[in-house]
Amino acid sequence: MKLSTSCFLCSLFLVAVSPRSGAVLVDFQVAQPPPVPTQAKQCTIDILQRDFANSYGAAEIVQYTPPTNCGAVGSWAGVTLNLTVTSNGTQYDRLAVFTFQNVEIWRSSTPEPTTTGIVWNYVKDVTRYTPLFAKPGTFILELDNIVDVETGLTGIYSTTVQATFYAFSNQHPAAKKANTIIPLSTLSNTTGILQSAVIFG
Numbered sequence: 001m002k003l004s005t006s007c008f009l010c011s012l013f014l015v016a017v018s019p020r021s022g023a024v025l026v027d028f029q030v031a032q033p034p035p036v037p038t039q040a041k042q043c044t045i046d047i048l049q050r051d052f053a054n055s056y057g058a059a060e061i062v063q064y065t066p067p068t069n070c071g072a073v074g075s076w077a078g079v080t081l082n083l084t085v086t087s088n089g090t091q092y093d094r095l096a097v098f099t100f101q102n103v104e105i106w107r108s109s110t111p112e113p114t115t116t117g118i119v120w121n122y123v124k125d126v127t128r129y130t131p132l133f134a135k136p137g138t139f140i141l142e143l144d145n146i147v148d149v150e151t152g153l154t155g156i157y158s159t160t161v162q163a164t165f166y167a168f169s170n171q172h173p174a175a176k177k178a179n180t181i182i183p184l185s186t187l188s189n190t191t192g193i194l195q196s197a198v199i200f201g
């Protein structure tokens with residue numbers, strides 16, 4: 001009796017969270033919005049766009065240049081990164097490592113997709129890394145994935161990363177920042193995951 005009651009509740013819950021048939025499932029993130037001044041002037045730049053399919057050891061490597069149209073470079077009131085990923089099919093959850101100027105600034109995991117598709121978005125406060133964003137350099141996102149129809153792995157992770165800069169003003173002063181940031185890293189310019197895994201793993 002107890003069992004059938006809990007299964008009944010369980011199926012009600014599943015109905016409640018299932019998306020409309022054929023709809024893309026939105027995986028929302030349980031997080032506070034970053035504490036950045038949303039009233040300040042903002043400039044958004046594209047960092048990278050990549051469909052991670054057979055991407056083992058083949059990181060996305062892009063060159064970054066700071067924007068000059070959002071106040072003095074390096075004096076921003078805040079900086080955020082916006083990650084958006086969509087995937088359809090069958091796939092494992094995969095590790096994602098972001099390194100910028102040889103500093104690991106973000107480590108995350110993908111959810112597993114569904115055959116009708118998932119999408120998720122995360123906005124990360126990276127203001128503490130302002131000294132890195134103030135100079136040109138190499139931005140790497142490594143997301144090792146395998147697509148292989150024979151083993152049934154079909155999900156590609158289609159990924160977009162943008163950066164938004166918040167201009168300082170009297171109302172929104174420049175964020176406090178470190179003088180310098182020194183990474184514990186192999187300083188590799190071709191891999192994200194092995195930059196720090198070699199040291200810590």
Ligand SMILES: *[C@@H]1O[C@H](CO)[C@@H](O)[C@H](O)[C@H]1NC(C)=O
Pocket residue numbers: 082083084121123160162164
């Ligand atoms: C993040 O990027 C996505 C895709 O470009 C966009 O639709 C969304 O509005 C952006 N969100 C923020 C807070 O910038």
Ligand SMILES: *[C@@H]1O[C@H](CO)[C@@H](O)[C@H](O)[C@H]1NC(C)=O
Pocket residue numbers: 024086087088116117156157158
């Ligand atoms: C998944 O399917 C949706 C809806 O057709 C589409 O918008 C999206 O681009 C697809 N994503 C991938 C990674 O193929």
Ligand SMILES: *[C@@H]1O[C@H](CO)[C@@H](O)[C@H](O)[C@H]1NC(C)=O
Pocket residue numbers: 138186187188189
């Ligand atoms: C990585 O790139 C930077 C900037 O181009 C360069 O100064 C550095 O020597 C490179 N490091 C390695 C390990 O190739």
